[in-house]
Amino acid sequence: MNLKTEANLLKISIFSTIVLAIIGIIFGLLASSSTIIFDSIYGLIDAVMTTLALIVAKLIINSTSKDFVNSRLEKHFTMGFWHLEPIVLGVNGILLISAATYAFINAIDSFLLGGREILFGYAIIITLISIVIELSLGFYIKKANKTINSEFLTLDSISWLISASMSFGYLIAFGFGYFAMNTNLQWITPYIDPTILIIVTILVIPMPLKTVKKALADILLVTPSELKSHVDKVAQNIVNKYGFNSFRAYVARVGRGRQIELYFIVPKSWPPKKLEEWDLLRDEIEKELGKEDPDLWLTIVFTTDFEWAE
Template sequence: MNREKTEKFGLNLSIFVTLFMSALGIGFGVSIQSEAILLDGFFNVVGFLMALITLGVSWLQKQPENEYFNFGYSSFIPLVNLIKGLLISLLSLFALTSAITAILHGGRNLNANVAVIYALIAATGCLVTALIQKRIAKKTRSIMIEVDAKNWLINGLISLSVGAAFTIIIFIKNTTLSWFIPYADSTLVIIIVLITIPVPIKVIIDSLKQLLLASPSVKTKKEIKQLFETATHSFHLEKYWLRMTQIGNTIFVSIYWLLPPEYNLNGVEDLDHIREEVSQVIHQNYPDLIIDIIFTKDSKWAEDISLQKKQTLS
């Protein structure tokens, strides 16, 4: 329950800060005609809308499975992250096109002093929020909060870049470089987009992998395998086949356990005991993991099932 409250606090925090940053960015951007600041503001508008949806999905994934969703609602998490990544990418491409067009038409002038004030306020708010969300993500292991923390970091870096660029504009105003001032805002937008676009693209790729039931990261797979081997060192195990996929925060693991031919089974209770011991060890590091262990003495049966499982998840 404490974990759920912490995650909900992170989502609510994101909603309120995003709403404030959206109003701040659009207000300043319109008043001084800055595309860079408007881009920052619209990033936050997207973030605000997605934060509302994420809050709803956070509640939904805690609901019990039903006839139509036998495995619960975990798949909604990568779906939301995919939409968020696509929206930010499309917004970035739109801003890039607009900035290039502005440069080709002579650029535009703006009030750099006011822009610096905005940048200081926005950068402080975004980076502090990113730090808080990162700590919450580490504590709760929430992928939604983790993605949110990355988005706040992007917004913070954008605001810092805006502040630094407009500070430079103030200093070159009365120099031979003053000709560049009308192009500074659009140039900054292009640089920001090129630097930050890899982040939403990575979110899109990771979300698609989860929706397509791909395996989790190499690091996660390696850690779970090591935990399993540690947990089974005192049990009879001739060979095993391990398959896993990740959907949202939940990792699904299927283990096919080949028992030695000489192993004498006293009862189903023996297998339940093994399953309980192994599950406890892995759950200490991965509390959102769902594990199925299938025991057999027939290696051919295990290999056939493992092959079918592999084809299903590939």
């Protein structure tokens, strides 16, 4: 993973979100539109979570460097910071779902109360500005993330596209309302905004669910079946090659980190081996599992006592 690329994209996203949110709040007040104001506050929440994502990304990279061993943080986080990634992703996804759910409930309430009169001109201007910025950033980050493969950027691009889809809904509502003014359809205009918002939120609420599900699986240390199968295959090959009695493998994925514990049961009849020989065997196993991966936390134990592997 290229941290500089990920960090730069997240910084661009944060800056753009804050600027767009400030402009949105101003235009929302001018238009007297609670929808635009809410959308801007939603953006600020997203900016805060993106900032946390950037901090966590830096911590994870720094924790895998040699300099981290002697740092002050290492004394308090000896296991690294991988566990923070799914927490941030989960909270971010839940906040996105919660914000959209709140917008849905708010739209229902507004509809039942007779809608809301707004100044459509100001609303259309800020909506067009929002669509251009949101679509541009959403697709740009998504394209860049094909080579970076960052969960943070995946969620961030989804967030921008969610915002763009909501803005399209607003544009339809505000545009129709603008042209319906001073016509026989003017009585509909107070209901346009809440109706479109209801439709948009129904569509966007499920979008972060996959990310939240994966984050919860990482937090709960659910064993990834694909990774477990790979580890079992490598360990079984080692058992067959060197004649161990058996092995036990414990696997978990925590964010981008992979935590693997392997216990090989050594026959008691084996003659003693030098520590260097065991280390060479560890190196062989590590190479098979991904030696160059800085996000791999690997523990390999050789024992004649089966209870140590349980």
